[in-house]
Amino acid sequence: MIPFQFITAFLLIFMGVYAFLYKRNLLKLILALDVIDSGIHLLLISFGYRLENNVLPTAPIYTGYETVKAPMVGPLPQALVLTSIVIGVCVLSLAVALTINAYRHYGSLDVNKLRRLRG
Amino acid sequence: MNVLPFVIIIPLLGVFSLPLVGLVGKKAREAWALLISGATLGVTSKLLYNVWSTKETLVYTLGAKSPMGQGVGFPVRIVWEVDLLSAIMAFTIAFVAFLAVAYSIEYMRHDTGLEKYYVLILVLELGMLGIVLTGDIFNFYVFLEIMSIASYALVAFRNDTWEGIEAGIKYMFVGSLASSFILLGIALLYGQYGTLTMAYLAEKMAANFTLTAKIALAFLIGGLLFKSGAVPVHMWLADAHPAAPSSISAMLSGLVIKAGGVYVIARIAFSVFGMAVNLRTLGWVIIFFACLTLIVGNAMAVVQTDMKRLLAFSSVGQIGYILLGLGIGLAAYGTKVGEIATAGAIYHTVNHAIMKALLFMVAGAVLHELGTKDLNELSGLAKTMPKTTFAFIVGAAAIIGLPPLNGFASKWLLYESSALFNPFLGAIAIIGTAFCTAAYIRVLYTFLGRPSERVMKAKEPGMAMLLPMFILVGAIILMGLFPWQISKGVMIPAASMLANIKGYVLAVMGGV
């Protein structure tokens, strides 16, 4: 059952990169970055969810403070994904702010219109 | 008292307290930013002295009962790991950042939104310091993003001009894609090996090097080449660096592409993948990109008419030299040539940070006084701004590599090692320098030419702008007086500590 998540994650990353390369609308590019990040998050979380001897692992926070009996999910990738989500929302807010500014200057959201600088 | 955590604590304190201090007044805010960056400089110089005098890798484990020293045991906690290369980088970062803050007090006086500006410049410094200190690969990603977000915002800081916005958007989208690639590489490494501490990762990787790790290495190197502005993907750099305010351009060109790009390539190639991957192949891959970068960057610099754009392309070219040294150091790992090349790369990193910061500050002074950076309108600047022109001459001579200045020593190390390694590479390096010389001679010719009317009305910038420039001039001349002492005493040990992969791993794992 684990392959589902991996396949989905790689498809999400692939779709995001495709949209990033072939779309020209700035807000669409921002959404494409969001899709790429979601794919990486799903990949990381599924790395932490290891199936051992056909027993489903549980999160330590569900079982309370007494000794954990079932195998634990990896807590490290969850911390990583949380951090990554925080970073993602920062980047996204900044990108939207810049996009609004660019629209004020160029009157368009088209990437190809942003060609006034040479190079 | 251990100084290592203060390198992060002091800028963090500055960042958090700046909104509160800003309520007092404008002057208090500037003084506080200057004080914080000065204190960081002091702490990093102490750190550099400590590491240099003991020649040992410092390890600091966050939140542990005994943070210092060896033997992390079960490596889950975040580790800060400082060897001589990290300490040198940290000192350079704090030095240039301090001067940039001092410079921007006068340079940015007429801008609005300065409370954000000083917060962002300290965040940028914090991110770079974190990158060079950390020994944990995800913590590195976090600091990289802190640095990147601050620099996106600073490039687009003047959001009433289309130039800044366009450059900021290009930089931001390219940089975010590169960051996603780096995160994907880190995720694959975690999925394969189940750890994120660099040293433990290196140990596990040496035992079992799989295809997944190779793919992860490709993603990491690709993303980092994006970030450092190597040639196939250098276009954002030539837009972003000229569009930023000049004090920020000095930091972006001098520090960001090195701390976030070249330093991390060196750290990952040597310390993480060093024991597993075939270093010769990896080295040749980096050499390939380096030669491309070197030729294209310097050649493009010749044809520019915009002064800051010329400097930005020159930065691309100089990154080529640094990558060349690094690549030879990897390809000739374990030999004397490799050590010299790595030392040359480290030395050139420091030198280029100082020189390019000086040159961008000069460009900023010209822009501040004359309102233009078009080279066609700047002829005869030497008549009305002699001190600024003198600073520019020193910086240009140093970046070309004239003997009495600091650029000569590092470039000589690079020429020597590349010629010994493969004469063809030496020839390419010389060709790059020829282009570089042409570009700077052209600017000098303009400055010393017949004065135009517009230039005659100019005057020297104020003392607060001249002083940081002359401190950098002094640093260039001082480092030029003792080139071989510095390279023997500091750079060669740094290179040998970087090449000593086992030592880096053992410092954390405690001889397991």
Added chain:
Amino acid sequence: MSDMGLIVKTTARATIPLIGIFGSYIVAHGHLTPGGGFQGGATIAGAGILFLLAFGLNEMRKHYNHHVYSSLEGLGGLAFLGVSMLGFSVAFFYNKLWHSGPFFNGKPGTLLSAGYLPIMNLAVGLKVFTGLVSAMAAIALYRRWRE
């Protein structure tokens, strides 16, 4: 974007306090149940954004002061840094309050436990809430571009 209709306003009036209470619960119980400073702060900020969307920018201006919010954000950060410095005699980020603090050292699993973690959650929650609301207000304050 101006304010919305009566139905949205009435619903928002009813739900904003509930969202705020839920977010505060997530922040306060961060060390016991899933969640923590960031999640709770983002949830409360969601309430703020709902306010902004439902009542419009003019109403928001009456309740939003940029200086207050950025100062509070700085205070949250300083509190985080200060708490992480408490155990500095041992190590940066060492949990000094655990086992030896005046409070927050109760039986594990109760609210007053886990040393410095509840304080950190509060600090992070404050910082995230103020930061996200400030960012949202900054974006909303842009004038619409016209030809």
Added chain:
Amino acid sequence: MNVLGMDALIQFGILFGVLISAYLTITFRDLLSAAIASAAMSLLLSMEFYMLHAPDVAIAEAAVGAGIVTAVVVYGIAKTERWEREAP
């Protein structure tokens, strides 16, 4: 085994929904619809994170992905324009 199969079935459904909404996110020409599809993707993804026993991440993804990100993007659309222009 029964529990395992049930679990797998639910996850399969959720992931299928994630893929569909991601596809819609990148293909809709109406940016508002794309933003809503992205919110749906985040919501389904947070369910999937819950199924994978990552409750912290699930809460964060729901609060951020479905709440704040959507609001920010919708504000961006309100300040600019709603339709992605056709390729010339």
